[in-house]
Amino acid sequence: MDLRDLRYFETIAELEHVGQAAERLHRTQPALTGAIRRLEKAAGAPLFERAGRGIRLTPAGKVMLRWARQLRFDAQDAQREMSDIGRGLSGEVRVGVVPTAAQFLMPKAVSRLLKEAPEVTLKTTVALVDALMPMLRAGELDLIVGTERRAEAGFVSQRLVEDAVVVAASAKHPVFAGKTSLKALGEYRWVLQPAGAPTRDWLDHSFDRHGLPRPVVQVESSSLQMLPALIAETGLLSFISRRHLEGPGRLRSLREVVLKDTTMRRHLVVTHRAQAYLPPAATRLIALLS
Structure with missing residues (x-):
């Protein structure tokens, strides 16, 4: 099998369209079709089947894709190692x-x-x-x-450090004036990541488990770096790493709202292909x- 044919095959499999793959690779459609035919002849089975206006991998194609990627990785790794x-x-x-x-x-x-x-x-x-x-x-x-x-x-992962994600607010926030509870936190507005982000989902589920309404999100931000400053400036509650509140680089205007039910413990790890x-x-x- 030719490594170039396999590279073309990977792109076609990703886009599920020969025409779009030809545009990305700056090759003609007949050239890509020829590459697929050569691979199918070597595999002894069709690699794609029609799916609407595009194509999709057959079971044999899925196996071919796995090995095509591995061969590309091996070729790149060999070049880098040498x-x-x-x-x-x-x-x-x-x-x-x-x-x-x-x-x-x-x-x-x-x-x-x-x-x-x-x-x-x-x-x-x-x-x-x-x-x-x-x-x-x-x-x-x-x-x-x-x-x-x-x-x-x-894949292989190695633990580095533990990290805690906690509720935080401006030190002047009224949440610190009374007794802290999960129900009390639901009375205030929040700045949080969008639904689907792991920390946001964990917090939402904490309220779910206690039969309480989820936090009312007034500001939604996908930028974690922006959350501490937003908390300090807006007076909203948020859910951030405790590291923002500790050490010499901490924001002194912020405080942790200490509550076991809203303390998420996680590990930071380094991960690479095995x-x-x-x-x-x-x-x-x-x-x-x-």
Whole structure:
């Protein structure tokens, strides 16, 4: 099988359309059709079937896609490993980072790495872990520093630190004037991430479990970095990492609303593909984060 044919096949499988794949790859449709025919001849089975105006993978196609990706990963890893021989701590490391880790874990580790290895370059992508995992699966990232999630075959995770997510408010908020309870928190308005974000869902379910209405969200923001400042400026409640409230970089105008029912404990982990090649600089970065 030709690696170029497999690369074309991956793109067609992703887009489920030969014409769109031809545009992305800057190739003609007959060229891509020829690649598919060669792969189907080698596989001894059709790889695609019609689906409306597009196409979709057959069971054989799904198997082919898994191996096509693995072959691409192996070819890329071999090239990177050979180019790293004798270079030591240099080259590029592609890292996906969740916002909390980007703010509180990465700066110190990166600073130490660059002092040890001035020739290393880092390419970072900051996003939630659900957005980063597809990039790791596709081989676009070497590793993710993110929140722990259910184990997935083919990936290895190592715990770094524990993190607590808590309710926070301006130190002048009236919530601190009386007795704190989950019911009392429901009387105020909030600034939270959109529904579907892990911390937002956890908080919503905490109210659900006690038979209480979910928090009334007045401001919804997908930017975790913006939440602490919004809390301080608007007088709304929010749900953020306790790290924003501790240490020398803390916002002194904010306080934690201490309540067991609204304290979410999680771990930050580093995750990479189990069989993937990790550049020496990536391995060193993991050690510095640990």
